[in-house]
Amino acid sequence: MPRKRPPRWPLPHMSRPEAPAEPVEPIIPAEADPAVKVPLAIEDWLAVILLAALAIITFLNVLVRYFTDQSFAWTEEISVFLLIVLTMAGGSVAFVRNHHIRIEILADNGSPRRQRIMALIANFCVLAFFVLLTVLSIKLVSDEFVYEETSPAIGVPTWWYSIWLPVMAAAISLRTLGTLRRLWRAPLPKADGGQA
Numbered sequence: 157m158p159r160k161r162p163p164r165w166p167l168p169h170m171s172r173p174e175a176p177a178e179p180v181e182p183i184i185p186a187e188a189d190p191a192v193k194v195p196l197a198i199e200d201w202l203a204v205i206l207l208a209a210l211a212i213i214t215f216l217n218v219l220v221r222y223f224t225d226q227s228f229a230w231t232e233e234i235s236v237f238l239l240i241v242l243t244m245a246g247g248s249v250a251f252v253r254n255h256h257i258r259i260e261i262l263a264d265n266g267s268p269r270r271q272r273i274m275a276l277i278a279n280f281c282v283l284a285f286f287v288l289l290t291v292l293s294i295k296l297v298s299d300e301f302v303y304e305e306t307s308p309a310i311g312v313p314t315w316w317y318s319i320w321l322p323v324m325a326a327a328i329s330l331r332t333l334g335t336l337r338r339l340w341r342a343p344l345p346k347a348d349g350g351q352a
Contacts, residue, residue: 190252190254190335190338191338196252199327206238206241206245209238213234213235216231229309229310232309233307233309233317237320240320241320244320245324248324248327251328251332251335263275272339272344276340279332283329283332283333286326287329289321289325294322297319297321297322300313300315301313
């Protein structure tokens, strides 16, 4: 029995599939960083270094487990620490660049005045949270220092790990203050498109 050839494209009853539509806006906006006094490159490079260290430690642990059926005892402890500091550094940068998670239907709809009020409220809430986190985590670090707690896997003082929580929370608080200052001083556009 002879083999049938596949039909040539396009068939009369079929049309060629359309190329996927371009997204309405780019996934990563191309706008420039906001004007800040302390460069965002600090948190950017910190995040890059932490992510690279986390990837290397995890990869080495996988190799050791694969070839020896054992693992380094310290890798989980260090990986969790690096992940927490990485999250805080990335959160700081994302907040300044306005790439943080938010409910856009509330934040981006309405008049420019309403959007500004919503942004100010959100920033004040974030500031209150991170100031409180800074204060409470300083208490945590001081307790760990006074009571000389040590980590279970390595046996180093736990305050070595937790000292970064108040440091990064204070950094996010300062970044939030800068964002609030820029929001407060920004001119409000008029309804006709000019500046107020």
